[in-house]
Amino acid sequence: MNIKWDEFFVTGDPLILGAQISIVLTMVGIIALLTYLKRWTWLWREWLTTVDHKRIGIMYILSGVVMFFRGGIDGLMMKAQTAVPENEFLNAQHYNEVFTTHGVIMILFMAMPLLIGIMNVIIPLQIGARDVAFPQLNALSFWLFFSGAMLFNISFVIGGSPDAGWTSYFPMAGKEFSPSIGNNYYAIAIQIAGIGTLISGINFIVTILKMRTKGMTLMKMPMFSWTTLITSIIIVAAFPIFTVALALMTFDRLFGAHFFTVSGGGMDMLWANLFWLWGHPEVYIVVLPAFGIFSEIVSTFSRKRLFGYTSMVIAVAGIAFLSMLVWVHHFYTMGSGPAVNSVFSLTTMLIAVPTGIKMFNWLFTMRKGRINFSTPMLWTLAFIPCFLIGGTTGVMLAMAAADFQYHNTLFLVAHFHYTLIPGVVFAVFAALYYWWPKMFGHKLNEKIGKWHFWLFVIGFNFTFFPMFFLGLDGAVRRSFTYSAESGYGPLFLLSAIGSAVLAIGFAMFVYNIYWSIRHADRNISSDPWDARTLEWATASPVQDYNFAKLPEVKTLDAFWHMKKDNEGLTIEDKEIKDIHMPNNSGIPFFMGVVFTVAGFFLVFEWYIPAAIASLGIFAGLIIRSFDYNDGHHIHAEDVRKVERKWRNRKGEVHKHVG
Amino acid sequence: MKMKKLSIYLFAIISIFLLTGCETNMVVFNPQGPNAETILGLINWSLLWMAIVIIVVMGMFITFIWKYRERPDNMDYEPPEEHGNTKWEIIWTAIPFLIVIALLIPNIQALYALEEVPEGYEDKEPITIHVTGADWKWIFSYPEEDIETVNYVNIPEDTPIIFKMTSAGTMQSFWVPALGGQKYAMAKMETELILTADNPGSYMGKNSNFNGPGYAEMEFEVLAQTQAEYDEWVEEVKERAPELTEEKYIELLKPTHLGRLTFNGTHLQWINHADPNSNSYTNPQLYYREHGYKGKTFDEEDNYKNADEMIENEHGGDSHHEH
Numbered sequence: 001m002n003i004k005w006d007e008f009f010v011t012g013d014p015l016i017l018g019a020q021i022s023i024v025l026t027m028v029g030i031i032a033l034l035t036y037l038k039r040w041t042w043l044w045r046e047w048l049t050t051v052d053h054k055r056i057g058i059m060y061i062l063s064g065v066v067m068f069f070r071g072g073i074d075g076l077m078m079k080a081q082t083a084v085p086e087n088e089f090l091n092a093q094h095y096n097e098v099f100t101t102h103g104v105i106m107i108l109f110m111a112m113p114l115l116i117g118i119m120n121v122i123i124p125l126q127i128g129a130r131d132v133a134f135p136q137l138n139a140l141s142f143w144l145f146f147s148g149a150m151l152f153n154i155s156f157v158i159g160g161s162p163d164a165g166w167t168s169y170f171p172m173a174g175k176e177f178s179p180s181i182g183n184n185y186y187a188i189a190i191q192i193a194g195i196g197t198l199i200s201g202i203n204f205i206v207t208i209l210k211m212r213t214k215g216m217t218l219m220k221m222p223m224f225s226w227t228t229l230i231t232s233i234i235i236v237a238a239f240p241i242f243t244v245a246l247a248l249m250t251f252d253r254l255f256g257a258h259f260f261t262v263s264g265g266g267m268d269m270l271w272a273n274l275f276w277l278w279g280h281p282e283v284y285i286v287v288l289p290a291f292g293i294f295s296e297i298v299s300t301f302s303r304k305r306l307f308g309y310t311s312m313v314i315a316v317a318g319i320a321f322l323s324m325l326v327w328v329h330h331f332y333t334m335g336s337g338p339a340v341n342s343v344f345s346l347t348t349m350l351i352a353v354p355t356g357i358k359m360f361n362w363l364f365t366m367r368k369g370r371i372n373f374s375t376p377m378l379w380t381l382a383f384i385p386c387f388l389i390g391g392t393t394g395v396m397l398a399m400a401a402a403d404f405q406y407h408n409t410l411f412l413v414a415h416f417h418y419t420l421i422p423g424v425v426f427a428v429f430a431a432l433y434y435w436w437p438k439m440f441g442h443k444l445n446e447k448i449g450k451w452h453f454w455l456f457v458i459g460f461n462f463t464f465f466p467m468f469f470l471g472l473d474g475a476v477r478r479s480f481t482y483s484a485e486s487g488y489g490p491l492f493l494l495s496a497i498g499s500a501v502l503a504i505g506f507a508m509f510v511y512n513i514y515w516s517i518r519h520a521d522r523n524i525s526s527d528p529w530d531a532r533t534l535e536w537a538t539a540s541p542v543q544d545y546n547f548a549k550l551p552e553v554k555t556l557d558a559f560w561h562m563k564k565d566n567e568g569l570t571i572e573d574k575e576i577k578d579i580h581m582p583n584n585s586g587i588p589f590f591m592g593v594v595f596t597v598a599g600f601f602l603v604f605e606w607y608i609p610a611a612i613a614s615l616g617i618f619a620g621l622i623i624r625s626f627d628y629n630d631g632h633h634i635h636a637e638d639v640r641k642v643e644r645k646w647r648n649r650k651g652e653v654h655k656h657v658g
Numbered sequence: 659m660k661m662k663k664l665s666i667y668l669f670a671i672i673s674i675f676l677l678t679g680c681e682t683n684m685v686v687f688n689p690q691g692p693n694a695e696t697i698l699g700l701i702n703w704s705l706l707w708m709a710i711v712i713i714v715v716m717g718m719f720i721t722f723i724w725k726y727r728e729r730p731d732n733m734d735y736e737p738p739e740e741h742g743n744t745k746w747e748i749i750w751t752a753i754p755f756l757i758v759i760a761l762l763i764p765n766i767q768a769l770y771a772l773e774e775v776p777e778g779y780e781d782k783e784p785i786t787i788h789v790t791g792a793d794w795k796w797i798f799s800y801p802e803e804d805i806e807t808v809n810y811v812n813i814p815e816d817t818p819i820i821f822k823m824t825s826a827g828t829m830q831s832f833w834v835p836a837l838g839g840q841k842y843a844m845a846k847m848e849t850e851l852i853l854t855a856d857n858p859g860s861y862m863g864k865n866s867n868f869n870g871p872g873y874a875e876m877e878f879e880v881l882a883q884t885q886a887e888y889d890e891w892v893e894e895v896k897e898r899a900p901e902l903t904e905e906k907y908i909e910l911l912k913p914t915h916l917g918r919l920t921f922n923g924t925h926l927q928w929i930n931h932a933d934p935n936s937n938s939y940t941n942p943q944l945y946y947r948e949h950g951y952k953g954k955t956f957d958e959e960d961n962y963k964n965a966d967e968m969i970e971n972e973h974g975g976d977s978h979h980e981h
C-alpha cells in the first residue's frame with residue numbers, strides 16, 4: 001500500500017482551508033469542553049450507549065439540524081456563485097462538488113434523520129408503547145446513519161468530494177470519467193447510512209404492527225403513525241434496490257467491473273433505472289411523514305377531528321403504491337418511445353389524485369374549526385399554497401412531451417424545491433415547534449418563531465420562484481455559470497437575495513433554540529396545545545418508561561376523548577407495577593466506529609486495512625449474538641415517585657392519587 | 659391581522675412576478691419550429707388547468723382560514739365532530755381524475771407526433787445529421803454532404819432534420835429549446851430527434867445533462883438558413899475546410915473545450931459510437947482532478963488504444979495501474 005500523502009488532504013482552496021481549520025478548532029473545542037465539564041461518562045452513559053427511542057430521536061434531530069446547516073451553506077454558496085453572470089467565486093469543479101454534496105446531504109443526511117428522529121421520539125408515544133420493537137437495533141440504525149453522514153462529510157477536506165450529482169449518473173460517475181476517489185465516498189458512505197435506514201424501516205413496521213396499546217386498532221391510529229407505517233413499508237421495498245445499485249457501483253469503481261461502464265458491455269441506463277427505482281420512492285419516504293405531521297397539527301389547531309380520516313389512509317397507501325410505478329418520469333428524454341412515456345405520464349399524473357384528496361381533507365378539517373395561528377400551525381398553513389405550486393408544476397412535468405422542454409432545467413429545480421422545502425422542511429419546523437415541549441419540557445419562543453417563519457417562507461419563495469422562469473428561458477441545472485448575454489442575470493440575483501433572507505430565517509431558528517433553552521418558561525403543562533393524541537397523555541419531557549400504565553384507547557384522537565370524558569387521566573398507586581426496560585449497549589456505537597473506519601479505507605481503495613477493519617464488524621455481530629442481557633426493571637416505587645411529581649402540578653389534566 | 663396583511667403582500671408580489679415573467683421572451687414560449695410549437699400548445703393547455711386548480715384551492719384556503727380563525731369573540735365555540743363527507747370526497751376525487759385525463763390525451767398525441775416528421779413537412783426530403791456528444795463539445799456529421807462540424811450546425815429552413823444522436827462517452831442531452839424538446843445522447847446507442855426550423859435564424863443549443871467540469875460551456879449554435887444560403891455554405895466547406903483525419907478526430911475526443919471547427923469527411927468512416935460493439939474512446943487518466951486523491955483506473959480491452967495497433971499511442975505509459 002502506497003499512501004500518497006500529498007493528495008490526502010484537499011489543498012489549494014482558501015474556502016476549504018478555512019473549513020479545515022474550523023473543523024479542527026471545533027473538535028478541539030468540544031473535546032476541551034467535555035473534559036473541562038467532566039462530561040465524558042455522562043456522554044457515554046446517557047447518549048452514546050442509549051437505546052431509549054427518545055434520546056435516539058433527539059440525536060437524529062440534532063444531526064439533522066447540523067446537516068441542514070451544512071447543506072444550507074452549500075446551497076448559499078451556489079446561490080452566491082450564480083448571483084451574477086460569469087462569477088468566479090467557485091470554479092466548475094468546486095460547484096460540481098457543492099451541488100452534489102448539497103443534494104445528497106439534504107435528502108439523505110438532513111431530511112431522513114430529521115424525519116426518522118421525529119418518528120423515533122413520537123411514534124412509540126403515539127401508539128402507547130414503551131419503546132420501539134428492537135431498541136438496540138434502533139441505536140444501530142442511528143450509528144450507521146451517523147457513520148455514513150460523517151464519512152460523506154469529511155470528503156471535502158480529505159480525499160475530495162463526490163462531484164457527479166446526487167444522481168451520480170454513469171458513465172460519468174465511473175472510473176472512466178471520474179478516476180479520483182471522490183465518488184467512492186458516494187458509493188460507500190450512502191451504503192452504510194442506507195443499511196441503517198433499512199433497519200429503521202423494519203423496526204418501525206414491527207413496532208407499529210405489534211406494539212400498539214390496548215384498543216388501538218389500525219383505523220384508530222393517529223395519522224402520523226399511519227404515514228410512518230406506510231413510509232417504513234416503502235423504505236423496505238425501495239432501499240434494497242439502492243443497496244444493490246450502490247454495490248454494483250462499488251464493483252465498477254473499485255474492482256473494474258462493467259455494470260454501468262462504456263467499455264466492456266456496461267449499460268449506463270441500468271444505473272439510471274435502478275437509481276430512480278429507489279429515488280422516486282425516496283422522495284415519498286421523506287414527504288409522507290410530513291403529511292402525517294401536518295395532519296396532526298391541522299387537527300389540533302383547528303380543534304377538529306381530521307376530516308376524511310379513512311380516505312386519508314387510503315390516499316397515503318395509494319401514493320405509496322403509485323410511487324413505485326413512476327420512476328421513468330426522471331428520464332422521459334432517454335428515448336424509450338411514446339408508448340412507455342405515455343404509461344409513465346399516466347401513473348405519475350395519477351399521484352395528483354390522492355394528493356388532491358389529502359389537500360382537500362386538510363382544508364375541510366379547518367372548515368368549521370377554530371383555527372389558532374401558533375407557529376406549528378403557521379408552517380402548516382404556509383405549506384398549503386407552497387406545496388400547491390410544487391404539485392401543480394409536478395403535474396406539468398409529468399406530461400412527458402412537455403417535460404422535453406423542462407427536463408434538466410431550473411424549472412425542475414424550482415419544482416422539487418417547492419415540494420421538498422414545504423413538504424419536508426416546513427413539516428420538520430412545524431413538528432419541532434409542536435413537539436418541542438414534549439421533548440424538552442418547554443416551548444420554543446412564539447415571537448422569534450414568527451420571525452423565523454416569515455423570513456424563511458418569504459426568502460424561500462424569492463429564492464425559488466424566479467427559477468421557474470429561468471428554466472423556461474433555457475437555463476439548465478448544475479451549470480456553474482452563465483453568460484451576461486443570456487439575460488438571466490436579474491432573476492438569478494433576485495433568487496440569491498431570496499436565499500440570504502432564507503438563511504436569516506434559519507439563523508432565527510437557531511437563535512430561538514438558544515433563547516428558549518435559556519429563558520423559556522419551564523412551568524407548562526404536559527399538554528400545552530390542548531392536543532388530541534396519546535403522546536400528550538404523559539409527562540413533558542417524557543420519563544424513561546413513557547407511560548406508568550399503558551393507556552387504553554377507544555376512539556381516534558384518544559387523548560382528546562380522554563379529556564372530554566375525563567377517563568384514564570388519573571392513576572392510582574396500586575395500578576403502578578415494576579416496568580421492564582432494555583439495557584444500554586455500547587455495541588451499536590462500536591459498530592458505527594468500525595463501519596466508518598472500514599468504509600474510509602475502502603474509499604481510499606486500501607483493501608487490506610479495509611479487510612482488517614471489517615473484522616470488527618463481524619466481531620460486533622458475534623458479540624451481539626452471545627449477548628444474553630435482557631434488560632432491567634424500574635421499580636414501582638420509583639415510578640410512583642416520578643408520577644406523583646409531574647401529575648400533581650398546577651394546571652395539569654393528569655392526576656395521581658396515592 | 660398583521661400576518662394576514664403580510665400574506666396578501668406576498669401574493670401580490672408573486673403575481674407581479676408571474677405577470678412580468680410572462681412578458682419577457684422566454685425561449686420556450688417563442689417556438690421557432692413545429693416541434694417546439696406542439697410542446698408549447700401542451701404547456702399552455704396544462705397551465706390553464708393548473709391555474710384553475712390553484713384558484714379553486716387558494717379560494718377555499720383563504721376563505722376557510724379567514725372565516726374560521728380564532729377570535730376573542732369565538733373562544734367558546736367548540737367545533738363539531740365531523741368525520742367526512744362522502745359526496746364531497748367523491749367530487750374531489752373525480753374532478754382531478756378528469757383533469758388528469760384531459761391532460762393525458764393531448765400529451766399522448768404529442769408524444770407520438772414528436773417522433774414523426776411534422777405535419778405539413780412530409781413532402782420535404784428530410785436531412786439526416788449524426789450528432790456525437792463528447793467531453794465537452796458537439797460533433798455534427800453530415801453523411802450526405804460528407805462534412806463534419808464541431809459546436810455548430812447549419813441547417814436549411816423548413817426542412818425536417820433527423821438528428822441521429824450518440825455519445826463518445828458521458829451521457830448528454832441535446833437541446834435546442836427554440837426548436838423543440840430535448841433527448842439524450844448515449845454511448846453505444848442511438849437516439850433520434852426530428853427538429854425543423856420555420857425561419858432562418860440563430861438558435862442556442864446546449865447540453866442539459868451534467869457531464870463533468872466542462873459541462874457549462876457545452877453549447878452550440880444552430881444556424882437555420884435559406885436553402886440557397888445553406889447550399890452555398892456546403893459548397894464553401896467542400897472547397898475550404900481541411901480533411902478530417904483519424905488522428906485529428908481522436909484528439910477531438912479528449913476532454914477539452916473547442917471553438918468551432920469544420921472538416922471535409924466525417925468520422926463515421928472509422929467509427930460510429932452508436933454501434934454497441936464499437937471500441938471505447940475513453941481516456942481516464944485525463945480526468946484526474948487537480949486536487950484530491952487519485953484512485954486507480956482500469957485498462958479496458960475494447961479501448962481504442964488496445965484494440966487498434968493502427969493508432970499510435972502518444973501517451974505510452976498512461977495506462978497506469980499505480981497504487
Ligand code: HEM
Pocket residue numbers: 071072075076078079099100102103104106107111164165166167413417420421424425463476477478479499502
Ligand atoms: C436551504 C435552502 C436551499 C437552497 C438555497 C438550495 C439551493 C439549491 C441550488 C442552487 C441547487 C442547484 C441548482 C443547480 O442545479 O445549479 C440545488 C439543488 C438541489 N437541492 Fe437544494 N437548496 C435548498 C434546500 C434544499 C432542500 C431542503 C433539499 C432537500 C430536502 C434540497 C435538495 C436539492 C437537491 C436534491 C438538488 C439537486 C442536486 C443535484 O443536482 O445533484 N435543497 N439546491
Ligand SMILES: [Cu+2]
Pocket residue numbers: 279280326327329330
Ligand atoms: Cu420521481
Ligand SMILES: [Cu+2]
Pocket residue numbers: 269334844847
Ligand atoms: Cu441508452
